[in-house]
Amino acid sequence: MRFVAIETATAASSVALVEGSEVVASARRIDRRGHVGFLVPALDFCFAQAGWAHAEIDVVAVDVGPGLFSGIRAGLATAQALAGAAGVPLIPVFSLDAVALGAATGHRRIWAVVDVRRGEVAAGPYRPVPGGVVRDGSSELVTAAKLRATLESDASDALVVGDWKALPVDTLVGLHGVKTGRPRYPAAAAVADIARGRAEKGEVPHPDEVRPRYMREPDVTINWADYREEGPWA
Amino acid sequence: MSGPIILGLETSCDETAVGVVRDGVVLSNVLSSQVDEHARFGGIVPEVAARAHVEAIRSLTHRALRDAGIHQLDVAAVAATRGPGLAGALMVGFAYGKALAWALDKPFLGVDHMEGHLFAPTLDHAGFEPPAVVLLASGGHSQIVHARAWGDYETVGETIDDAAGEAFDKVARFLGLGFPGGPAIDRASEGGNPAAVEFPRALADRPTDLSFSGLKTAVVTYIRQHHAAGDLPPLADVAAAVQEAIVDVLVTKTMNAVAQTGVRTVAGGGGVLANRRLRQRLEEACAARNLALYLPAPVLCTDNGAMVAAAAAFRLEAGERTEWDAEVEVSLRLG
């Protein structure tokens, strides 16, 4: 099976073409912006490298967040178009799952972290198992203080991976049994790996069900303080 | 009838819209309006708009293709609005359109939203052609363009503060009429006397530029004073007078631009051009001066995908292509 994986939910963007379990071409860059300019040239480059025709694919996999809102949407819109043009399934991947999979070694409980800005990160616990990781609790948006408190109260040795550098420098200092590690960002290859597992189990959603997972409501600030809700005729 | 079939995507603001056009004929034109989603906030929220676009773009594109009775491989080129507009909103249609074009091995065209509005009148008026003065007015933009030829445009006047549609929105909110303001004021003004109140017409010294923020203040002041004095005219009169002030400014400045440029053709585009009083006043003004007037049907005045496809058809024929690494341009400017 040929997978196209798209990852633009974080400050690192990547695209990977995977055949079976082998990455046959990939492209990556670090930038919080410019996802829309990166994606098609990266795909174009990878398809040329691999010698694949645009429609000769079996699955499109995409990171749907949490992460940078615009990046998530650019990636999803691109993935929707590719899957639709080729008439193949579109499989959504949770960004924390992809980060955690990249750290699937050792015995420590893995805390995957993705920057969602405004002083918060998305964080979720994972447990390493042979061949990967499994979720070991629920994911949520937390402040640095909340994450620190959570790690402090967690008795197991922890490995914090992902964009923990987005947190204030003292967030993880002096915590007993807590180490930090890589990867810093989810990779398209990990997105493809997760999607392959789902595809093999037949877990293929309807394309309309593939939605961003922002984990945060939009900020709504309309400043019309000098206007009344209702006019004098109301 | 064998010209190229163009798929046009429009996501610059609060309408997800997709159209299919061939040889200037609209094969389909569908949209998923977000009005209800924004109405509860009293205005357009950029993040809400961007979220709604990504939920709608895929199925809407499929619907447009189905309504047009074509397969995606029949499309000769895919076009999407590149700007101006809201960054997060633009990105959805632009990313989707670009990837679709690439995946189908077709050319991609990033289209200037305002050029799309300029092409809208061609879709229901075969005779429309530059040179023309075109009034473009909506909630996000208000300008008067001198189109010398296709692709050769000069902005001869524009708003120095609020857009005309924004003025409608803000006043409507103050009057308790809700969002969006244009249609609400249009409805509320029915049977009202537009001469009941004389609201100010700004920028008399700048013949083709527009300004609406003073009007908003004048309405607020007027209503507070007369409400306090207990002699407030009926809502229909005030709504009609507000509408008249906005329409009057738009018509006067457009006619000034006609005089300045010497063209004999007038056209319009943008959501405000769906306003019935504005259409009537433009018809009267053009008839009095013997000018040809081309106003698109209201569905082609508001943002739509067909206009994007129409502008793209012209660009495609001129041999243009948009590079794969192109980004949206929030402040794209027409001439």
Ligand SMILES: [Zn+2]
């Ligand atoms: Zn518009």
